[in-house]
Every structure is written in structure tokens, then in C-alpha cells.
Amino acid sequence: AAHSPAACLSAACSFVTDMNLMEFPQRCTLEPMQQVDNDPSSPSDQLRPWSRDLQDEARTELLVMGAPRCYSRGAHGHPGKSKRRRIINVVQRQAANVRERKRMFSLNEAFDELRRKVPTFAYEKRLSRIDTLRLAIVYISFMTDLLEQNSQNSPA
DNA sequence: TAGGCCATCTGGTCCT
DNA sequence: AGGACCAGATGGCCTA
Numbered sequence: 344a345a346h347s348p349a350a351c352l353s354a355a356c357s358f359v360t361d362m363n364l365m366e367f368p369q370r371c372t373l374e375p376m377q378q379v380d381n382d383p384s385s386p387s388d389q390l391r392p393w394s395r396d397l398q399d400e401a402r403t404e405l406l407v408m409g410a411p412r413c414y415s416r417g418a419h420g421h422p423g424k425s426k427r428r429r430i431i432n433v434v435q436r437q438a439a440n441v442r443e444r445k446r447m448f449s450l451n452e453a454f455d456e457l458r459r460k461v462p463t464f465a466y467e468k469r470l471s472r473i474d475t476l477r478l479a480i481v482y483i484s485f486m487t488d489l490l491e492q493n494s495q496n497s498p499a
Numbered sequence: 500t501a502g503g504c505c506a507t508c509t510g511g512t513c514c515t
Numbered sequence: 516a517g518g519a520c521c522a523g524a525t526g527g528c529c530t531a
Contacts, residue, residue, distance in 0.1 A: 431510095435517085440508060442518070447506070471504060 431439070454472050461478045463470065470478065 431517095436509080439510095439518085443509085443520090444507070446519075451505095473504085 454475055457479055458470050458475050461470075461475065461482050463478070
């Protein structure tokens with residue numbers, strides 16, 4: 344009963360209403376940190392000074408896993424497993440960072456595409472990633488139930 | 500000012 | 516060996 348089309352639509356509407364999306368944030372415009380350039384030769388460091396910080400910090404030494412910048416997961420993240428440290432140099436670390444940025448960029452592109460697919464009111468606020476996922480779940484449930492209802496009502 | 504959201508860095512793990 | 520994926524940590528921005 345909770346998954347009837349009416350219930351789903353009601354849930355979707357209440358969900359959307361609950362999110363209080365009637366205020367328009369400046370986030371709809373591209374923030375500097377979102378202006379990911381696909382051209383690695385562009386002067387992106389001006390937008391991402393932290394990248395330059397990393398370069399300055401790492402310029403003179405090799406980055407070794409387990410070294411000072413190691414965080415919580417390091418040696419005690421997965422107890423019981425003996426692990427060899429994978430030694431990478433600055434160039435490899437920076438290349439990995441670039442790949443990770445591109446990966447996250449493509450992930451966000453997918454989220455943007457999903458945002459365009461789910462129905463929303465004339466929102467002034469962009470859906471967050473978690474809200475996009477939740478709304479998509481509700482929307483898919485609603486459409487599924489609608490299809491089932493139509494197939495039951497259609498003459499055999 | 501606290502909390503939510505996000506971008507980024509980072510190191511561990513899996514896979515080719 | 517190296518790339519992809521993942522998740523923790525961190526810091527910035529924004530809103531209530």
C-alpha cells in the first residue's frame with residue numbers, strides 16, 4: 344500500500360516540499376572549485392592554491408605511504424593484513440591526484456544528468472547529491488508502480 | 500556559529 | 516606496475 348502510485352507521488356511531493364527548495368543559492372553558478380579544466384596546461388593553480396601548496400610541500404621529497412601526511416587509515420586502517428608500502432614519487436602522486444579529480448568530475452557529471460532526469464518544481468536550489476539519489480529512488484518507484492497499474496488496467 | 504555539502508588530497512585495495 | 520575505485524581527513528563556502 345505504501346508503494347501505490349498515489350502514495351509514491353505523495354511521498355515525492357512531501358519529500359520535495361520538505362527539502363525546502365524555494366531559496367536560490369548562488370551555488371547554481373559555477374563555483375571556482377567546480378571550474379574543473381580538462382586542459383592540464385591551463386593555469387588552474389590560480390583557482391586551486393592548495394594544489395600549489397602540495398607541489399611546494401612535496402617538491403623536495405618523495406611521498407611515501409605512511410609518511411607524515413598519512414591519515415587515519417594508514418597502518419591501522421585494516422588490521423591483520425601485512426602490507427607492503429607502495430612507494431610513489433611526486434610525479435606519480437600528482438598524476439594520481441589529476442586522475443582522481445577527473446574521476447570525481449565525471450561522477451558529478453553523472454549526478455548533473457540525473458538531476459535533469461528527476462522531476463522537480465521550479466527549484467531555485469540545486470539538489471544535493473544525496474537528495475538527488477533519494478528523489479530518484481522515489482521517482483523510479485512511482486514510475487514503476489504506474490507502469491504496473493497501467494498493465495493491470497489495460498485489456499488483455 | 501554549527502552543521503551540511505562539496506572539492507581535493509591521500510593511501511589502501513582491487514584489477515588488468 | 517600502474518590505473519581505478521574507495522573511503523577517511525581536511526578545509527572552504529553557505530545557510531539557518
